[in-house]
Amino acid sequence: MSSPVTFVRNQWYVAAYGREVTSEVLGRTVCGEAIALFRTGSGTVAALADRCVHRRFPLSAAPSQVVGDTVVCGYHGFTYDGTGTCVAVPGQSRVPRTARVTAYPVVEQDSFVWVFIGDPALADATRIPRAPWLADEAWTTVSGMEPLAARWGLLVDNLLDLSHETYLHGGYIGTPEVAETPITTEVDEEARIVRVSRHMADAACPPFYANSTGITGRITRWQDIEYFPPCLYTLHSRVAPVGVLPPAEGPDDGAFHVEVVYAITPSTATSTYDFWAVARDFARDDEEVSRFLHDSNRTVVLQDVTALDLLETVVAAEPAGTQELSINIDTGALAARRMIAAMTAGMTAATDAAVDATAGAAAGAAVR
Amino acid sequence: MSTTFTVDWLPGSDVLRGRCHCGATSSAQDPATLLDWLGAHPDGHDTSGPEALLAPLPAGVAGDA
Numbered sequence: 001m002s003s004p005v006t007f008v009r010n011q012w013y014v015a016a017y018g019r020e021v022t023s024e025v026l027g028r029t030v031c032g033e034a035i036a037l038f039r040t041g042s043g044t045v046a047a048l049a050d051r052c053v054h055r056r057f058p059l060s061a062a063p064s065q066v067v068g069d070t071v072v073c074g075y076h077g078f079t080y081d082g083t084g085t086c087v088a089v090p091g092q093s094r095v096p097r098t099a100r101v102t103a104y105p106v107v108e109q110d111s112f113v114w115v116f117i118g119d120p121a122l123a124d125a126t127r128i129p130r131a132p133w134l135a136d137e138a139w140t141t142v143s144g145m146e147p148l149a150a151r152w153g154l155l156v157d158n159l160l161d162l163s164h165e166t167y168l169h170g171g172y173i174g175t176p177e178v179a180e181t182p183i184t185t186e187v188d189e190e191a192r193i194v195r196v197s198r199h200m201a202d203a204a205c206p207p208f209y210a211n212s213t214g215i216t217g218r219i220t221r222w223q224d225i226e227y228f229p230p231c232l233y234t235l236h237s238r239v240a241p242v243g244v245l246p247p248a249e250g251p252d253d254g255a256f257h258v259e260v261v262y263a264i265t266p267s268t269a270t271s272t273y274d275f276w277a278v279a280r281d282f283a284r285d286d287e288e289v290s291r292f293l294h295d296s297n298r299t300v301v302l303q304d305v306t307a308l309d310l311l312e313t314v315v316a317a318e319p320a321g322t323q324e325l326s327i328n329i330d331t332g333a334l335a336a337r338r339m340i341a342a343m344t345a346g347m348t349a350a351t352d353a354a355v356d357a358t359a360g361a362a363a364g365a366a367v368r
Numbered sequence: 369m370s371t372t373f374t375v376d377w378l379p380g381s382d383v384l385r386g387r388c389h390c391g392a393t394s395s396a397q398d399p400a401t402l403l404d405w406l407g408a409h410p411d412g413h414d415t416s417g418p419e420a421l422l423a424p425l426p427a428g429v430a431g432d433a
């Protein structure tokens with residue numbers, strides 16, 4: 001069978017958009033852990049293990065409900081506060097001391113609800129990567145989430161190699177120049193960031209940008225990816241009439257800027273939440289542009305979903321270690337796989353070369 | 369100290385050029401080979417001599433362009 005899927009623990013993951021978490025309990029599975037998310041009466045987000053300690057009924061399933069700052073299990077009424085402590089049980093006044101469910105560290109930031117999967121003592125909120133545009137009034141954002149019936153690594157591969165835009169997304173965001181233009185890859189092993197840049201000096205303008213910016217001719221198109229493994233991917237996209245470069249100083253007024261953000265959240269071994277957002281600094285009050293960018297990006301994401309769901313059925317049926325072939329366009333994705341393998345092994349390759357010796361046999365096949 | 373390395377795809381060629389944070393450089397035509405070398409720092413990283421060539425390049429391609 002195919003290579004086993006591993007999750008990187010002791011990391012922050014996006015479980016939802018803040019707008020999705022209300023006084024209706026939302027169930028999400030992150031890295032194989034079932035989580036019940038809800039907003040308490042006081043407005044804060046709580047993330048509890050989605051299994052009642054009594055008879056394991058999911059707290060996210062009806063008729064479980066939020067009452068004030070607590071959630072009441074829909075089966076027999078065990079009542080939990082936002083820390084997971086059971087504060088009431090039916091029929092008796094004594095609440096067993098062991099009556100509690102796991103509470104996940106949770107942070108609401110940049111329009112996302114982040115949860116920490118792993119040892120809560122290691123949850124450092126300052127290590128959550130940022131996507132500030134999504135909650136910044138100077139930008140207008142459209143966003144959504146599509147579930148993927150594929151392992152999360154396939155989405156990492158997909159997003160780190162944008163040459164696929166030319167083929168899979170031709171007529172939407174792809175043009176011949178994307179696949180033709182060489183990339184630069186930069187790996188910061190300590191900060192754990194993989195950067196991939198592709199600067200197209202003279203390229204056709206795909207409908208995604210032509211219709212949103214109004215540019216009619218050819219463009220100078222820059223794609224600068226910053227990936228913060230495992231979960232957050234940002235693409236800084238700069239589009240300008242051909243030849244228009246940023247000024248030596250002052251604002252880059254001659255260009256259109258789009259920040260494309262993905263949160264790659266593993267759900268089960270073979271399913272993934274594909275959160276996507278597109279923020280722009282132009283036509284900010286134009287709802288037609290918002291609708292167009294929303295619908296176009298969702299279409300593009302669904303093209304990826306179709307391809308990756310198919311790919312999952314292929315790799316799931318193949319023996320572990322089935323040979324792939326990598327070429328220059330894959331440099332960023334290979335670098336990301338290696339960083340993820342090193343994080344899974346609990347250390348970076350930079351700090352301990354022994355990771356190759358010990359984990360090499362297992363990781364070696366996976367990271368090529 | 370910086371822990372950043374870079375891989376540049378030399379324009380107009382199929383050659384990838386890696387530069388380690390220690391200053392050592394190397395070229396290859398296969399990203400996995402180059403990433404192996406970069407990840408192995410400091411093994412095989414020599415900043416004094418000419419750059420390592422990890423695999424034969426086609427005729428007419430300079431390793432240290």
Ligand code: FES
Binds near residue numbers: 057
């Ligand atoms: S299962 Fe939740 S109260 Fe019985």
Ligand SMILES: [Fe+2]
Binds near residue numbers: 169
């Ligand atoms: Fe895509």
Ligand SMILES: [Zn+2]
Binds near residue numbers: 390391392409413
């Ligand atoms: Zn080195």
